[in-house]
Amino acid sequence: MSAPAARRTQQERREETIGRILDATITSLAELGYTATTIGEVCRRSGVSSGGVFRHFPTRLELMIAAADAVRERQFANFEVGLAALGEDREDVGESLRVCLELLRTACRAPMNAAWYELLGAARTDPVLREHLVPMAERYHAQIVEFGRSLPVATRFPPEIFDNVLLSLVHMFDGEALSWTVHPQPELEVQRIEVVARMLFGVTSDISSSNEH
Amino acid sequence: MSAPAARRTQQERREETIGRILDATITSLAELGYTATTIGEVCRRSGVSSGGVFRHFPTRLELMIAAADAVRERQFANFEVGLAALGEDREDVGESLRVCLELLRTACRAPMNAAWYELLGAARTDPVLREHLVPMAERYHAQIVEFGRSLPVATRFPPEIFDNVLLSLVHMFDGEALSWTVHPQPELEVQRIEVVARMLFGVTSDISSSNEH
């Protein structure tokens, strides 16, 4: 009558539980923030007892660090998906640039990214968390740059400034996402893609033939 | 022998205490973050008892809201000071633009701004705080734009996009400041001013005569 409790190996059992815990932690970070993501909240969301959580993560901090790593991995996986969906239409360069900008904005506003911000913000004033987050942030940025270089649009920019342009855009959309919470400005945001695209054309390496068709 | 406890009016006494409490709250926000800015911490820093704090601010939340308003006021005052210091040298346009960008970055990295970020981040997941922060954020942005328009550099940009360009830059430096905590990239940051300046020249309204003296 009751679920037959399918036989699993210890490893399967363990990994499934850890997965549920990490999922719960990430969604709670995104929805409730770092502070409100308590062990109790994670238990509620994951259906795992506090004893179960502490078996796998000796402290709340280590749980957060594991969650951070999971977020980085998944965000990058999402990027890959976005890239695949994008690779299909290669019309004119101007249009594809705008599409890229929109995609970047979407990624910055994703709930998953909100979890990342929470951890980043907490790391500012929590030295231990920061220490563990540093290598992940470095890797994350490296992955973003690597990803960006693989885009067709990348060839339009002088290589020596491309990384910087891309990361500057990421920062801009991050800042936009942050202030969007308390002060969304839809009109400005629509126009922003246009303005930024124009600014970017200012540093593309020659070939303004893209402008018309 | 002991301080003669100079005679003050109730209003003076009150205002001084409130000032000390707000100062303590703001520095604690900047140094320890939103969560660690407890009433106890504010008492420690301000020398005011918890009873004293609660006389003026019925809840911790109201203290935070008052602190947010004080931060906005002071950040704007700091801007004014920066403007005054800037108004003196008006050499060539390219150079003045770079100076403006550096100033903007400095403002975004100021400890006072860190307190603002903490409040902004907390507001994302705290509806009551957010509700009270919204009008302050609107006012803050309006002040930034107003301030920006008063700069000589502003005349170089088409008026219809100037606000957007400025706020985009603010977002960019905000994002940079945020990620700087876990992943400072000094070389990129030096280059960034240059890259952004070049991009900005792409949207200045004609007059590229500025380039050479």
Added chain:
DNA sequence: AAATTTAGAGAGTGTGCAACCTCTTTTTCG
């Protein structure tokens, strides 16, 4: 100066948290 009001001190209270500990269930190994 006496009476009243306001500012501030500081001990006390209830709550919610991370972490611990013991006990039960599930899997593994002989």
Added chain:
DNA sequence: CGAAAAAGAGGTTGCACACTCTCTAAATTT
């Protein structure tokens, strides 16, 4: 199967916090 080990449940503990309450000190009013 039976013993050992690992996974997980959930009650308990100690602590830090926001907030309350009562009391004292300072200022104001009459």
